[in-house]
Amino acid sequence: MTLTELKYIVAVAREKHFGHAAEACFVAQPTLSVAIKKLEDELGVTIFERGGTEISTTPIGAQIVAQAERVLEQTAAIKEIAKQNKDPLAGAFRLGVIYTVGPYLLPSLVKTMIEQVPQMPLVLQENYTVKLMELLRQGELDAAIMALPLPDQGLMVQALYDEPFLVAVPHQHPWADRDRISAAELKTETMLLLGAGHCFRDQVLEVCPEMARFSTTGDGIARTFEGSSLETIRHMVASGIGLTVLPAASVVRQNTENLLRYIPFEQPVPNRRIVIAWRKSFTRQPAIEAIRRAVQACQLPGVTMLDESASAQ
Numbered sequence: 001m002t003l004t005e006l007k008y009i010v011a012v013a014r015e016k017h018f019g020h021a022a023e024a025c026f027v028a029q030p031t032l033s034v035a036i037k038k039l040e041d042e043l044g045v046t047i048f049e050r051g052g053t054e055i056s057t058t059p060i061g062a063q064i065v066a067q068a069e070r071v072l073e074q075t076a077a078i079k080e081i082a083k084q085n086k087d088p089l090a091g092a093f094r095l096g097v098i099y100t101v102g103p104y105l106l107p108s109l110v111k112t113m114i115e116q117v118p119q120m121p122l123v124l125q126e127n128y129t130v131k132l133m134e135l136l137r138q139g140e141l142d143a144a145i146m147a148l149p150l151p152d153q154g155l156m157v158q159a160l161y162d163e164p165f166l167v168a169v170p171h172q173h174p175w176a177d178r179d180r181i182s183a184a185e186l187k188t189e190t191m192l193l194l195g196a197g198h199c200f201r202d203q204v205l206e207v208c209p210e211m212a213r214f215s216t217t218g219d220g221i222a223r224t225f226e227g228s229s230l231e232t233i234r235h236m237v238a239s240g241i242g243l244t245v246l247p248a249a250s251v252v253r254q255n256t257e258n259l260l261r262y263i264p265f266e267q268p269v270p271n272r273r274i275v276i277a278w279r280k281s282f283t284r285q286p287a288i289e290a291i292r293r294a295v296q297a298c299q300l301p302g303v304t305m306l307d308e309s310a311s312a313q
Helices: 003-015 018-025 029-043 059-082 102-116 129-137 183-188 199-207 209-217 230-238 285-296
Strands: 093-098 122-127 143-147 155-170 190-194 223-227 244-247 260-264 271-279
Touching: 003 018, 003 029, 003 059, 003 129, 018 029, 059 129, 059 271, 093 102, 093 129, 093 285, 102 122, 102 285, 122 129, 129 143, 129 271, 143 199, 143 285, 155 199, 155 230, 155 285, 190 199, 190 230, 190 244, 199 244, 223 230, 230 244, 230 260, 271 285
Parallel strands: 093 122, 093 143, 190 223
Antiparallel strands: 143 271, 155 244, 155 260, 155 271
C-alpha cells in the first residue's frame, strides 16, 4: 500500500470517474486503474462499483476512502512540521478560490502579494466549494477562500469580508430607475442563475425561495435560466433575457455596463461572508496572515472588510 494508491482512490471517489481522476492526478488512466486494482487485491476487498455509468464506492470502500483522506491529511501535517524551522513566508503557497470570488479578487490580490511578499508566489486553483474542501483535507491546497456556510467541519476559518448582493437589470427594464428592490418582487421576473454546484446559486435561492420551488414544482417564479459563470449571466441580462442577483465585488466596469443597471436590495440586504479556511495542522500561520492582510488591501467595490480572529469550524 502506498500514498500514491491512497491518493488515487480518493480522486476516483471524488470524481466518480476513472478518466477524470487520472487527469486530476496527472497520470494515464491505465496507470491509475492498475494501481487501484493492485490495492484492492492487496486488501482483498472491492473499493469501487464499476458497473454503471458513474463509479461509486462500496460500503467498505467508503470507509477505506475516508481513512485514506485522514492519512493524506496527516502526511501533509508531517510535511508542515518539517517546514517549521524554515521561513513560513518563503516558497509557493497553494490557494484555492471559489469561482464567484476568483475573477474579482485575484487581480488585486496577486498584485498586492507581489508587492508585500514577493518571496511567496501563489499557486492558484479555482473550483467549487466541495472540491476545494476535499483538496484541503488531502493536503493538495494550503488554504482556500470560500463563502460561508461551509459544508463540513474540521477547518480553521477566518473572516475576510462581507459582500452584499445587488439586482442586475437591463437598462431598458421598468425597474432600471428604482432606488431599491425587495427580494419578494423577484418572484414575478425571469431570473438567471448559476448552475448546480455553485454555492452562490444556493445563496441566491435563499434570497428568493420561489426559484427553488419553481425548479421542482413548475410554479412560483416566472422562469429561470442557468449560466456557467457570473460573466455569462451578466451578458444574458444585458441582452434582455431576464434579471439576476450578483455579489457586489463582481460589479466592475465591463463592456456591458452601459446596458445594465445595478439596484440595491431593501433592508435587510442579503449578503455573504467570504472567509479563508485551512487545516488545523497547517503550520505556516504567518503565510495565512500575509494573505489576509493582502485581501484587506484590495479594492473591492461594495464590500466590508473584516478583522476577526480565526475560529474552528
